[in-house]
Every structure is written in C-alpha cells, then in structure tokens.
Amino acid sequence: MLFSLLSIFLAGLLAAFFYRRYPKVALPVLSLFLLGIIAYFARFTAPVLQGEVLIQEVPWINALDIHFTFLLDGLSLFFALLITVFGLLILLYSSKYMEHSAQRGRFVSYLLLFMGSMLGVVLSANLISLFVFWELTSFSSFLLIGFNHRQEASRRAARQALLITSGGGLALMAGFIFLEIATGSGYQLTELLTRPEAVADSGLRTAAIILIAIGAISKSAQFPLHFWLPNAMAAPTPVSAYLHAATMVKAGVYLLFRLNPLFQEVALWHHLLGITGALTMTLGAWKAFQEDDLKRILAYTTVSALGILFMMVGLGGEAAVNAAMVYLMAHALYKGALFLAAGSIDHQTGSRRISQLSDLMRKMPATAAAVLLSAASMAGVLPLLGFVGKELLYDALYHSGQEWSMIYLALLFMAGAFFKAVSIDIVYNALIRKGNLQDKTIREADVFMAFPPLLMAAVSLLAGIAPALVVEPLLKWSAADIYAAEPSMKLKLWHGFNRVFLLSVATLLAGAGLYVLRDRLRQVSKPAWLDADYWYDAVVSTTETLAKASTEILQNGYLRNYIATVILAFSALLIYALVDGGLGLPRPPEGLFNGLQIYELVIFALVVLAVVFLFNIRSRLIVTATFGIIGYSIALAYTLFSAPDVAITQFLAETLTLILLILIIHRLPPYTLRNTITRIKYLPVAILFGVLMTITSWIILEQDKDSALQRYFLEKSISEGKGQNAVNVILVDFRALDTLGEITVLTVTMIGIIALLAFQTDRAEL
Amino acid sequence: MSDILTPFILLPLWVLLIAFIFCILFWKYAKVQAVIALTSAAGYLLSAVWLFLAVYQDGIQVVQIGNWPAPYGITLVADLFASIMVLISAVIAFAIILYSLQDISAERKRNGFYPVLLVMVFGVCGSFLTGDVFNLYVWFEVMLVASFVLIVLGNRQGQLEGSVKYVTLSFISSGFLLTGIAILYKLTGTLNMADLSEAIAQHPDPELINLATVFFLVGFGIKAALFPFFSWLPASYPTPPISVVGLMAGLLTKVGVYALMRFFTLLFTYDLPSTHSLLLVLAGLTMFFGVLGALAQRDFKKILSFHIVSQIGYMIMGLALFTPLAIAGSIFYIVHHILVKTNLFLISGIVKVTQGHYLLSKLGGVYDRYPYLTLLFAISAFSLAGIPPLSGFWGKFILAKAGLEANRYFIVAVSLLVGLLTLFSMSKIWVSVFWSSAPGEAKGEFKYDSRTLFKSHYLLILSSVFLTLCTLVLSFYPEALIALSKRTAEQLLDPQIYIDAVLNNNNN
Amino acid sequence: MRTLILSTILRALTPLFISFALYMFFRGHNNPGGGFIAGLIASIPFMLHAMVFGYKRTTRVFRIRPRLLAGLGLLLALISGMFSVLRGEPYLSPVWVDEKLPVIGKVGTPIFFDFGVLLVVFGVVLQITFLLTEE
C-alpha cells in the first residue's frame, strides 16, 4: 500500500515536469496508471468482503514510534475506491476543463498530491502518519483553491481554508497525543481501538474528544468553522467536485467513523457531534436556499450534508451508522456529478448563476440528464440512491429512542425540505425554463467533461434501484467497522407505505412549498454579524491590530526604552531572587571600617565626586575629563589592592580611550539644551539598579571563597610556569586560550575600525 | 590518550583562525581571501564531521589546554550537544560563504568581509566547545565583536543605526555575564563547568547561587533574544546584506540558546520548580510576542527577523519542560531552525535580486515566473510553519508531546497557537510575494527569467538548494536526528557523564 | 620650527620607548609587565608622530602595514602553542628550553606567545591611530 501511495506522489512530481509539455502522452499514461491503482485496490474487495483486515507495517521513525501502518478494512477500502475512482474521473474531466490553463502541469501535480494524501489518510492506522497525510490534504487543498492565484478572492479563500483546517489540525494533533498518552499504544489505531477503558481511566478522554472533534469540525466544515468551504468555491470546479464535495471534506467524517468504537459509549461524543451536526445541517440548508450561484448552492448543501453525517454519528447506534454510510455514498455521487455538471455549464455558457441560466435541457442534454438525476437524488426522490439514504436516515432517527432524536428528526425534515426546494430550483430554472439562453448557441460539453457526471448519476440511479446488489456488500462492511460489530445493513429501495415514507412525501411537499415562497423568504434581511465570514475578518483584523499595537510598544525604536526594559526585567528577577532567598543585608556593619585606610576613602570620594559631576554637565570635554578621573581612580584602586599589572593596564587603556575620545570629540556638534524631564525620567531606574547592584555585590563580597585555585596558581607558578609573576603566567600559560581570544578580539576591532573608516559608504538602495 | 584526541577538538578552531590570519595577511587580495574562505569553510565542515563522528563513537572528547589538569586550566569539551552544534554551524558557514561569493559587493570584500565572517564562526565554534565559564565569555566576545563589524560593514544608515542598539545591548549582556561569572567564582572558587556543577550541587546556600542564576539568565537571555530582551534583534538584523543576516539568524541567537541549555542542564538544576517555571513563562511570552511582531511587519526581512524571536521560544520551551523528550525536542528544533531560517533569508535575498525590494507590497509574481525558487521557499516556509511532514512539524510535535506528557497544557496551547500564527504570517508572504501579481510586472521590471537568474546567480541558488536538501532529509528521514537528539538529551540530563569526562580525564 | 623640534624629540624618544617596551616585556614573566603593556608603550611614539605630523608622513617613516603586524602577532601566538602538539601534548602546553639566556631569562613558547600579544596590540593601536589621523 505504501508503494501505491509513493507511486502516486511520484506521478505527481513527474506530472509537474512533463504533463504540460507532452499532454498527448501524459494523459493516457496517467489514466492507465490510475486504473492500475484502482485495480490494485479492487483486488482487495474479495478478502475484505469476507471480513478480513489487511495490515502493512513500514517502519519510519522508531524514536517516536511513528510508522507507516496501513490498514485495509471495509471502511478504508470504501474510501480508497471512492478516492481513486473519483480521482480518475476528475483527471479526465479536467484534462478538458483546464485545457487552456498555462499551469495545467502544476494542476495535475497538485491533484495527484492530494489524491495520495487523501489515500494516506484513509489507509493509515498510525495516528501520526494519518495526521501527516491529513495536513497534506489541507495543504494541497490550499494550493488548489488558490490555483487562480491572480484573483484576490482565490488567494483569500485559499489562505482562509489553510488557516482554518490547519488550526483544527493542531487541535487534532493534541487530541491524538492525548490518546497515545492515555493508552501507551504508540499511536497504533489497531491497538488503540481495543482499549476504550484505558482512555476512560486516563482522565484525558474529555479533552481528547473535544480536540479531535475540533479537528473534524474544521476539516468537514461544520458550524462555526464552516465558512471556508463556500469560499473555497474559488477553486477550479473539478477541484470543488473532488476535494470539496466527494473526498477531502469527508475526511472529518471518516475520522469520526474510525474513532467511533473508542468513544461510542461516551455521552459527550454523542452530544457534541449530534448538536454540531444538527446545527450545521440546518444552517447549511438555509444558506443554500439563499444562494443563486450554482457552486455556492452546492457548497452549502455539502455543508449541510456533512452536518447530517455528523449528526448521525452523534446519534449513534447501528441503524444510524448504516444510514450515514449509505447517505455518504449517495452524497458523494450526486454532489460530485452536480459539481462537474455545474463546471461544464459554467465552461459552456460562461455563467453559473441560476437566474442567468435556462434551457439547458435542450442545449446540453447529456449534462442536463446528469443534473436531473443527481438533483433528484439530492432531493431524495424515488428510485435514486438519495432516496434510499434519506429513508434510512428518517428510519434511524424515528426508531432510535435517543433523547435528542426527535429534535434531530424535525430539523432533518426542515433541511430536507430546503434541499428539495433547491433541487426544484436548479432543475426548473436551469434546465427546463425558457429564458435568456434560448437563442444563444450553446454546445454540449466535450465528451471528457460530459461523461463523468453522467456516469456518477447513472450509478446513483442503478444503486437506487438495486441497492442490495450494487452498494450493500461493501457498505455493509464499512459500516460494521464503524460500530465494531457484525454487519447488519440490509438495503432495499422500497420499504412499503409506512410512517417514514409518509414523512418523505411530506418533506417533498414542504420543499415544493418552500420553492413557491422562495422569493419572499430570500428577502429576509440578514445582519452582517450573522455571517461567519464577518467573524473571520474580525478575528484576523483584531489579531493584526493587536500585533501592531504590541509591537509598537515593545519595539518602539527608542534605545533607552530597550535598555530600561532589560534593566527593569533584570531588577525584578533580582529582587525576586533576593526576597525569595531571604537574603537580607549581611551582618550589621559594625566592622565596616575595619582596616579601612585613607587611600580607600580618597578613591571612593573621587569616584563619587566624579559621578556627581557626570550627572549635570553640558560640555563633552568635561564629561570626558570626569570620565578620565573615574578611570584613573579605578586604576589607583587596583594599585592599592595588590594588582600592579591590572593597574598599569587600566591606566594605559584609560589613556588610550581618552586620546581617542578627544580625537573625535571636536567633530561632534555642540550639545543642545535638553528637556530636564526626559533627562531625569529614567533616574529612578538608574538608582534602583545601582541599589540592587550594591546590595548584591555586598552580599557576595561577604562570602568566603574556596582558595584551591589560588593556591594552585601561586604554587605552580614558578615550578611549572617558570615565572614569578603569577598573573602573567596565568595569562600566557595557564589560561593562554583566553589571551588568544583576547588578541583575536583586538584584531577584529581593528578590522572593524578599518571597515568603518576606510569603507566608501554604500549608498545603493538596500 | 589526550595527545591523539587533541586535533579532534582543536582542528575546527585552528582551521578558522588560520584562515582568519591569512585573510589579514592577504588583505589587498579579495580573490585570494575568497579562496581561503571557501577552502577553510570546507575544511571546517570536514573537521566538524570528524569531531562529531569521534564523539558519536567514542563518547565525550576532552582536551585540557596547556596540559593543565581541570579545573585549573581551560578545558575544551565536545559532548554530543556541542559537536552537533559545531556540525550544524559548519553546514551553515559553508552555505553562507558559498552564497556570499556572489552576494557581497566587491567593496565589502575588500574591507574585511571574509576574515570577520570566519572569525565570527570561530567565536561561535569556541563557545560551543569550551568547558570553562570565563573562556565562554571570551568566545562570546570574539563572536560579538565580529558580528558588530559584520553589521556595520557597508556603513549604510540603517546598518549604523541598528548597530548602535545591537552593540549597546550586547555590551550590557556581556557585563551581566561577567558579573555572573564573578559571583560564581566567589561562591565556588572555580570556573570549570564540570567542577562548578559539582560545587553548585553541594553549595549550602542555593539562595546565593540564585543571584548568579539571574545574571546568567538575563545575560544569555539578551543574546538568545528572549522576551523582553529581544529588541536589539529586529532593530539590527534586517540591516546588513543577506549573507550576514543569514549567518547571524542561523547561528548567533542559537549560541545564546546553547549557553542557556548548557547552564540550565549542567549548573542551575538545584531548584527546578522555580528556575524552569520561569523559563517556561519566558518561553511562552517569547514565542507569542515574537510572532505578533512578525505579523505587524510588511518587510520580508523584518518578518523573518521577528520569527527568529518567536522560534527561540520553542527551543527554550523544551529546556524548561526538562524531560528527556523535551530536551530532545529542543535540540531537534535548533537544528531544524538553523537550516530553515538561514535558508529563508537566503531566498529572500534571491527574491530581492529579481525585483530589487524587500517590501511585500512591492513584490509579487514569483510563483509564475520562478517556479523553482517558489519550491525552495515553500519547503522552508511551510517547514517553519510546521506543515507535516516537513522538519518544523517534527520539532513542534515532539515539544507538544513532551509538554502534554508533563501536564503543561497551557504552554502547549500557546505553542500550537503560535504555530498557527506562524502559518498565518508565512502564508501572508506566500500570498503577496509569490501569488499576487507584482506591481511593476506590467512594466517589465523583472530583470531575469528563471533561466537567466540561475545563470547569473547560480551560487545563491546552489547554496539555498544545499540547505533545502538538508531540510528535506530532516523532514523525510527525521529518525536519525531524533534518535541522536534523544541520546544527546540523556547525556545532558545526566551531568555526571560530563563531569566524569572532564575531571577524571586528568591522569590519562 | 615647531615641527622640527618635535620631530627631533620624537626621533630621540622612539628608541627609548621601544627599549622600555622590550624591558617591560621581558620582565613581564617575573614582574609586572608583559605583552599587552609593552605593546601599548611601544606604540606611543608612533601614535604621537602620527598625531603631530599626520598620516602621510608617519607612513613614510613607518613602512610596514600595522595590520600585517597584528596578523603576524596572532599567527605567532597561534603557532607557539602548536609545538607541544608536535610533542604529543595538548595545544598550548608550554615548551621550555632548558638553558637560561642572559638578560631575557628562560626561553619558552609562552614567551613567544606573549610576544605575539605584543605585536597584536602594537599593530592594532597603530592601525587605528593611523586611520583616525588619515583625514
């Protein structure tokens, strides 16, 4: 299985280079290749239908227990076939649809990247490899939504989708990590799913459920993160059909299905998903009803359908899962077909607004037939698969006996009515009505574009008529993997005249009613804040404002603020260390003046005087001189404290600095009078810092020192270092490496000064 | 034993210093200097590989400089962590020198660009290898003074202004370090890190050690650009040419991080709850405010500069969590970050070559015109943002796992949020520089097409490709580095190994 | 006139300062002094010269480029540590000649190392002064 994935990625890479240059060869080769992949997976149907589960393990990152573990059971096989078959159809379709795009090579490449990633998601049995593929689907979706990257709307939609789905992905990752921590399963799904009790005992279950649900919600466009999906319609239509109707958005649902055995006993799981799904379903249906743009209608109905699937997982139980599985299949078929047909219509007529379309039944009969059948399936009309699905949904809700099921049922009824109204709208206005397209010459789409939707619609019909033959065998096993029990699905087209059927009929009538009232209902005014996009923009702009504000405070350009920040933060830490450590001042200063000599007081007085002088002078020369006094006083102190070498060095260094200062001082402009307030504004900071440093150094100086090193150096100086001046011996021998670094610094300084002074300033635009 | 080992540790340092000296001796001959620089970079890389292999196979390598036994002389120590850092610095130095051959103006090359670049790497390498706190200060200064020079080299107004801030804050940081060293010496009577580790562990008054800890935390914090000490970085990094920024972005702050990791695993572990909680808070604030800064910017280089700050937070987060996995995560993150961040700067330089700007609003159209450049950027940018399976994801993943295992939920939440904001910021660059059309496109302001760009600037692209390949290896085969990081983390968390290697090495 | 006097004084002072610097250097191992101090002292007469007469005249007198001196000094310091490596000891281990020389005292690699320091300081200070007086 790994091999099949890798070959798809490789094909994607090659397509980027060769597809555009050799389309005549590339398309057939690619199609054959995908057929091969389909055949490869189809081969597994026989064992899987026996209830077998195939597992392949490929080690990857042993250090983290992350491997490519692939698992093929009913559920993954169903999705794998869905992905590959749709992928092939989409590829054929887009070979015509994107015929004139300059970047069709990239397009095909991204499409294959997506296909590989999506296959990876549904085949992975290791949570992290699943996550990797999961994020890759988001990323390839980003590239595909932004495919028409010269349009602002595409760029915005792409970025929005990426942020929402990746943000959800991060939550998902955390959830996965919790699951691993709870079970110690090394992220292996096969092991994890067998240990719901470990998850329950760990106390991490609630967090894991919420985090995983956020991931699934963002990916499957559930309220309140649903808005990226309608915006993603900026993508080329084949992409919408493939990613945003049939496969990628179902990844969230797939994940719920996959993890259902782990959580199916937990109330939170049911309520969270059920309520989210029900809300999304209702909202999506209502929004779909408002739209005129064919693609946006389809996008909102997709949101709504995904809501139904979430709701059914939330409802729980075998019947609900069976119904969800059938409905998922039905939805993929009709929605894929509708999208592709919408793309063809757009391609041929130049519009996809229903109000501007008409007469398509006559102009584009094949496409129109696909639309008709698929819309019927969406509306749940006999004898299509959509009808079978809807019946099962009603049935499951009606008989479930769960506390929320009647509310769900009522909402589903409403949503269903909207679906029907929308279907009527599409079929009547776009296909049948005689309108402004009547006199235009519009041709049927190319066979590559007309065939895929027609095929999907045909399957909808076929599967509706004989569900037990066409879809039940595989779906049964898929559903069984979700509730982790023996398969219990039995599909029939006709269940007889019972209450559920009556409900279906009632929905149809209600839908027709809604259609009639359509214009009036659409006029209901909608405040801006009801629009989720409004909130997205608000969050984005708030973040940017916040970023700007915080940066203007932190990075305000004033060096003295930076210095003050550093010093204040440092002072806070130091005060904390002093107080927390209970470090008071050392013993009362009675012995303060012990051994004090007049020289020391003189030095002290000199420093203090010089400092006082520094604080209030206007002339640079005097500042320099005062600074010199301080430097020489310190040199004096070194002499006093038995450090002749240091004293001489300090003396010479000070002199050198002074000479240099004086050399350049006369080039500077005179001081201008400064505002006293800015001058002394920071005085408290300076004093605080001084006080703290005084206390710290006093405390430290009062400590005793271990003198092992001192003795070693003094003793070995002559015998090993061959010198009587221990300081010099340390410098050139014991710690010569320091000195080597020191002279390197001096040399670099020299180069720096050469660079500063000799360089002809580079005035070119940086 | 030590006589055989000597060259292992010193070879990288020698190579760089000798190259530096010869560049000075051949001052007038920029071409000769370029040859010296490239040769020495290759030599440095080879010797770093050799050192790493030696450490990997035979354990910690130690050399007592001047044959004075520890703790009296200066000890150079190469443990796994140090040798990994030396190796990665060599990789970066090599790529940068390759890049600089075509990036740096002739005037800069004539005024000491190569020797200063080499000596900066020399300082960086020395900082990694030293086992003595005062010696560390000296290496830091070598590195810093060299970086001062690199920042001003060119004398543009921005460079001069940025360098004022950089120099001042760096000097303050060095002052704090020196004070901290003085305190440690007074309290323990030693400067050798291994010896200090033992002395601190046995010290009767940890409250006093706390004082030193504060000085080191702030001193290294400034160098590593932690919150709230990072202001110098965005002020100065965007000003010099790309080769310089790339090198600094990759290496300099990481030396601060390295020092923090060394000190807070080897020395200051006497009071984990307070010191490392403090680090954790700082880590969170650093990543958050760093990324906010990036969001506020509109200039390619400034955005990338703020991201450095933000990413430092992740590295410190691993240190602060202080579990083997977390430290391993930090190490992985450092390596990943150095590669990716340097590469992003290099790519921004190539983009600048095509259109002459760094301002996002004046850039565009790269996606259509330079597909290969786009690919290079995509790999690095989305790696930084943590899109799996690119290397940044593994770093973030390991840290998140470590954080959740340690029940530090809040910091993990912050780190994930910051990851999302990073993606936001990277996608902003992507959208405006790569996807949207360039304002000047219609006027034919592109100087090159994909082919002529490569022909005239092949070294820029090759060095970026080199780093990208490294990133890809890390992304698809992270196993090697993760396992190595884990081993390194175990070594770091058991200071006794280090202490034994240094102090018991005297006799043989 | 003034310059003549100054130049005469400087000419007389230069050897004096250099001998004093060498004195400080060689006594450095046993008494206060050493490479850094000696290097600074040695550079004083040339600094003065450059400050009084300007860059052009000084460089006419002082032929060798100071930055070369600095480079050579660094090289000397670097190499002085390598003798021990040849003998199988760690880098920078001192190697001493057994006999004592008159005036200078014991000779060993640390003395060369210190002389390297002297050269670096001398070269660096002169280079900076020359540059500053160039304009």
Place this chain on the structure above:
Amino acid sequence: MNLLIALIVGILFSASLFLMLQKSFFKLIIGVILFGYATIFFLFTVGGTTKNAPPLISPQEASVEGLADPLPQALTLTAIVISIGVQLFVIVLLKKVYEEVGTEDLDDLNTTDRI
C-alpha cells in the same frame, strides 16, 4: 570595607545606566564604558582586597600564604583588554554615525524599527 567597594560598584552602575538612558549617543558611549568598568571592578574584587601582597612570588620564599589571588587579576586583565576593543569600536562608530547621519541624537536613530 566590603560595603565601601559595594557602594563604588553600585554608584558606577547607577551612573553608567543614567548616562545610557540619555538621548545623546556620546553619553551612551561613556555610559557603556562605565558599565564595563563597574563590571570589571566587581570581577576584580571577588578575588579579595588584599593589600601590599601582589601575586609576585620570590623564588627564595616557599610560602605563598597571604598573596593576592592572581586569577581574578588575570581575568580582569583579559576583560579590560576585550572591553578596550569594544570601546575603541564604539567610539569610532560614534564618529561614523555622526558623519553619515548628521546627528548624535539617539531619537533620530530609529528608522530601522519603523514598521
């Protein structure tokens, strides 16, 4: 005694910081240099304030008791030389900044931080 030294250290730090927090680049530099002095002086004093006993060993006397600790002195020397390097550099930087930008007012030197 120690208090006196501590006071000198503290006063030096205070003064240096005060100068650094002014608008003038020149004062900033003096402040930076003083900051270095304060640090180095503190580094020196941790070796103890022994009087009249420089670490010069006479070959005749075996005892080294009472001599000052040579190590902080050596470290101080290294630190002084290093900071001299940085000092020289910043002083020349001041000159160059004034030549290029025409001001030494730090408030006019913040274009690089503008968004």
